[in-house]
Every structure is written in structure tokens, then in C-alpha cells.
Amino acid sequence: MNYLHTLRILTALTGLSVSLYTAYIYRQKLYNPDYKALCDISETISCSDAIRSRYSKGFGLLDGILDSDSILNIPNFILGIIFFILYSLVTVTEYFTFLLLPAATISVCISIYLFYILNLVMKIHCLLMSQGVKRRRSTRLSSSGYYSKRTKPTQCPTNILSVENFQEMADYVKEKISVKPEVGIICGSGLGTLSDLVKDSIDILYEEVPHMPVSTVEGHEGKFVIGSLGGMDVICMKGRVHHYEGYHSQQLTAPIRLMSRLGVKYLVVTNAAGGVNKSFSPGDLMLIKDHINFLGLAGINPLIGPNLSTFGTGERFLQMVNCYDKEMRETALELAPKHGVSLQQGVYALIGGPSFETPAEIKFLNLIGVDAVGMSTAPEVIVARHCGIRTVAFSLITNMSVHPDSVHDESTSHSAVLALGSEVTGKFSGFITELVSSFKSKGMPLQPEADVFHDTLMESCNNDVMSKTVNNNTELSSTTTPADDNSMQDNH
Numbered sequence: 001m002n003y004l005h006t007l008r009i010l011t012a013l014t015g016l017s018v019s020l021y022t023a024y025i026y027r028q029k030l031y032n033p034d035y036k037a038l039c040d041i042s043e044t045i046s047c048s049d050a051i052r053s054r055y056s057k058g059f060g061l062l063d064g065i066l067d068s069d070s071i072l073n074i075p076n077f078i079l080g081i082i083f084f085i086l087y088s089l090v091t092v093t094e095y096f097t098f099l100l101l102p103a104a105t106i107s108v109c110i111s112i113y114l115f116y117i118l119n120l121v122m123k124i125h126c127l128l129m130s131q132g133v134k135r136r137r138s139t140r141l142s143s144s145g146y147y148s149k150r151t152k153p154t155q156c157p158t159n160i161l162s163v164e165n166f167q168e169m170a171d172y173v174k175e176k177i178s179v180k181p182e183v184g185i186i187c188g189s190g191l192g193t194l195s196d197l198v199k200d201s202i203d204i205l206y207e208e209v210p211h212m213p214v215s216t217v218e219g220h221e222g223k224f225v226i227g228s229l230g231g232m233d234v235i236c237m238k239g240r241v242h243h244y245e246g247y248h249s250q251q252l253t254a255p256i257r258l259m260s261r262l263g264v265k266y267l268v269v270t271n272a273a274g275g276v277n278k279s280f281s282p283g284d285l286m287l288i289k290d291h292i293n294f295l296g297l298a299g300i301n302p303l304i305g306p307n308l309s310t311f312g313t314g315e316r317f318l319q320m321v322n323c324y325d326k327e328m329r330e331t332a333l334e335l336a337p338k339h340g341v342s343l344q345q346g347v348y349a350l351i352g353g354p355s356f357e358t359p360a361e362i363k364f365l366n367l368i369g370v371d372a373v374g375m376s377t378a379p380e381v382i383v384a385r386h387c388g389i390r391t392v393a394f395s396l397i398t399n400m401s402v403h404p405d406s407v408h409d410e411s412t413s414h415s416a417v418l419a420l421g422s423e424v425t426g427k428f429s430g431f432i433t434e435l436v437s438s439f440k441s442k443g444m445p446l447q448p449e450a451d452v453f454h455d456t457l458m459e460s461c462n463n464d465v466m467s468k469t470v471n472n473n474t475e476l477s478s479t480t481t482p483a484d485d486n487s488m489q490d491n492h
């Protein structure tokens with residue numbers, strides 16, 4: 001009897017120690033993704049992967065029913081700690097001893113279940129390295145956007161970053177802040193001083209945040225500035241990362257998913273861009289009506305891979321109509337004159353960079369109706385749309401893209417871009433502040449009017465192509481670009 005009693009206490013203490021150690025690893029991993037636990041022995045024997053998988057909360061049974069950050073979705077280690085403390089108490093005090101047998105039975109069942117999950121479900125499916133990032137090893141179920149072994153695509157079936165990774169990013173930031181940001185702001189090249197508008201702010205460096213890609217480009221400081229602006233709680237990115245830095249498009253859009261997990265509903269994106277529309281001048285601010293995403297058209301889209309259906313719209317085939325939110329654009333157009341900002345409008349084209357465009361490419365961009373060209377924004381806007389975040393975006397025209405006939409143009413250089421950005425950004429302070437403030441009165445996204453849009457778009461495309469063909473035999477025309485139509489009647 002005594003022997004059994006001691007054995008029970010030892011078992012309970014072992015269980016409690018394991019649970020506490022799990023809690024310790026969980027916390028370490030949160031702050032330092034590179035932390036290597038003692039139990040991470042090899043590629044196949046690793047407790048960290050199990051601890052960070054979706055089975056680590058509520059034994060994975062509540063996944064899809066509860067949000068992963070719901071307080072009801074309790075981490076297994078907490079359940080373990082509670083269970084083993086109660087088990088020890090019952091054993092020591094000898095009260096309620098009738099509970100010991102059912103408790104032991106439940107514990108054995110859970111162990112068998114976890115053994116099954118670890119060995120038969122969480123297998124290594126992809127050990128490919130992609131752009132410096134080791135892919136995750138866990139395999140997900142198709143219902144939550146992941147694939148079972150049998151149905152996996154021939155390419156790697158897992159995403160570069162998982163839902164849990166985004167949650168870890170958000171959890172890290174949440175712990176550091178006391179506000180609940182509803183607005184996100186991204187500062188483009190040379191536009192970093194926009195972050196000075198944020199009051200009562202705290203800074204979080206990108207390198208501190210688990211899984212957050214770090215800016216490597218001059219003029220992108222690489223920190224979140226979180227505080228208040230225009231009466232709204234905001235999270236501002238002082239600097240972004242770009243595809244040409246070597247980041248995967250799922251990485252460079254990770255901060256948008258982080259924002260989504262923090263509860264951000266509105267996003268203001270800014271960038272520096274070269275003017276393609278000849279009626280623009282350096283220093284102009286262009287409200288983006290729509291974009292042409294050359295990377296996306298070439299099959300580099302942040303949504304490629306298993307669909308992350310737990311985010312916002314979570315749509316597999318995402319509509320991009322009105323992704324530059326019409327109501328927010330209307331508000332921007334209304335507010336701009338009041339703040340002395342003469343707002344241009346136009347279509348932004350994303351090129352991969354980092355090389356600037358050739359004269360022939362600029363001629364092509366002009367021909368297809370592009371007004372400004374840059375190397376960012378479109379992936380962020382796509383992911384914001386996927387998360388159901390309403391977005392408005394601006395290009396600061398920092399230089400005119402080189403004219404086909406001209407020789408090397410000094411203004412088309414990154415240093416000139418940064419210089420012009422810091423020179424003029426101050427002029428937009430009042431405008432951006434009031435724009436952010438206007439979001440207070442806005443609701444959630446309207447559903448895109450797909451059919452109406454599609455018909456009108458096709459009609460306007462046909463007309464545009466016709467008029468371009470007539471007008472652009474040899475000369476580049478700046479008169480038919482969408483930017484010249486400053487009305488909101490274009491249905492973009």
C-alpha cells in the first residue's frame with residue numbers, strides 16, 4: 001500500500017515537472033525562436049515542434065471550433081499542471097480517492113491519443129530550405145487549409161509561416177502593449193517620419209518579434225511604433241521588407257497577419273514610387289486606385305500555398321475588386337484639399353526590383369496604364385484583403401521614372417528617393433492624422449460588387465485599349481492614363 005502511495009506521488013511529480021518544463025520551453029520559444037530545448041535532439045526527435053503545434057492547445061480538439069487565441073483553448077501544459085497538482089493533492093490527502101482511477105484512465109487515453117498525433121499525424125513532410133528559412137515540419141488537415149499526406153501538392157505542402165507562428169508574433173506584441181490597435185500604417189522609403197505622428201508610443205524592434213522579417217534596406221528602420229493617432233490606437237511600421245531583399249512573399253506580408261491577429265481593421269499603406277504618368281511631378285502624392293502586380297502575374301503571390309482559412313475572409317480565391325477601399329479613397333479625396341495636399345490618383349505597378357526599370361519597361365508600363373512604379377505594397381494589400389482589413393494606399397512620387405529618350409537620371413536612385421521622402425513627408429501629417437481619425441466612423445468592408453464591376457471593367461478595358469491603340473502609335477501618351485480621370489466613377 002505504501003509502495004503504491006509513493007509510486008503515485010512520484011508519478012504525479014514527474015507529470016508536474018514535465019508540464020512545467022513544457023511551459024518553460026513554450027515561453028522561451030516565444031521570446032527567442034532560435035531557442036533550442038534539451039529535448040530537441042534531432043530532426044525527428046524534437047519537443048519544440050510538438051509544443052508549438054496546434055495540438056499543443058486543447059489537444060488540438062478545439063481547433064476550428066475556437067480561435068487559437070481564445071482563452072478557452074487552453075495550452076496542454078496548463079491542463080497538465082492542473083491535473084498533476086490535483087492528482088498529488090488527492091494522493092497526499094487521501095480525500096476523493098475514488099477519483100484516482102478515472103483520472104488515471106483519462107490520462108492514459110490522452111497519452112495514447114498524443115502518441116498517435118506525434119507519430120502518425122505530425123510527420124516530416126518537407127525539409128526543404130526556402131530563402132534561408134527552414135520550413136515547418138508539421139502537417140495539417142485539409143479542413144484548416146493544410147493537406148494530408150496523400151493529397152499533398154508536389155511542391156512543399158506547408159506554408160513558410162503557420163497560423164501558430166502569426167499567433168506567436170501577435171502574442172509577443174500584445175504582451176508589450178496596453179493599447180488595442182485598430183489601424184495599421186506602413187511607412188515607405190523616406191516616409192519613416194510619419195511614425196513620429198504616433199503619440200504615447202512604444203517601439204518594438206522587428207528583430208525582437210518571433211518570425212518577423214527584418215528590414216535590410218537603408219531608410220527602413222525596422223520597428224513597430226505603437227500608440228495613438230487621430231484618436232485611434234495604431235500600429236505603425238517604420239520600414240518594411242521587400243521581395244528583392246530575398247524574403248518570401250509570405251514573410252514580407254507577415255506583419256499584416258500579425259496586425260490582423262492584434263485586431264487591426266484599417267490599413268494605411270505608403271510607398272515611394274517612380275512617376276510613370278508624365279503629368280506627375282516629384283513630391284506629388286498619389287492615391288492608389290488599383291495595382292498591377294507583376295510578381296503576382298508571374299506566380300509570386302503571398303497566398304500561394306495552403307489557404308489560411310482562419311484569417312478574416314479566409315477566401316481561397318480572393319476577389320481583389322475594391323481592395324483599395326472605395327469609401328476610404330473617397331474620404332481621402334475629400335480631406336486632402338483641406339490640408340493643402342493635392343492628391344493625384346492612379347494605378348501602381350509592382351516590379352520585382354531591386355533594379356530600376358529600363359526605358360523599354362517604362363514605355364510598356366505607360367502604355368498599359370500604369371501611373372507609378374515601385375517594388376512593394378501589392379503583396380501587403382493582397383494579404384490585408386485576405387484578412388478582411390480595409391486598405392487605403394498612397395505613393396509618394398519621389399522621382400520621375402527615366403524617360404525613354406533620356407540618359408541616366410540622377411533622381412532615380414535610392415538616396416534621392418530617401419532625400420525627397422524626408423523633405424516632403426511632413427506636409428502630409430495633418431492629412432494622414434485626419435484620415436486615420438475618420439476610420440472611427442467606418443464599419444467593416446462592404447462586399448465587392450463583383451458583377452457590376454466586372455462588366456464595367458471589361459467595357460472600360462476595351463475602350464482604353466481602343467483609345468491607346470489609336471493614340472499611341474509611336475508617341476507615349478500621358479493623356480489616357482487612368483490618373484487623369486480623377487473621378488471615382490471608374491469602379492476600381
Ligand SMILES: O=P(O)(O)O[C@H]1O[C@H](CO)[C@@H](O)[C@H]1O
Pocket residue numbers: 187188189190240242270271272273353374375376377413414415417
Ligand atoms: O516601396 P518602398 O518601400 O516605399 O520603397 C521604394 O523605394 C525603393 C527604391 O528606392 C524600393 O524599395 C521601392 O519599392
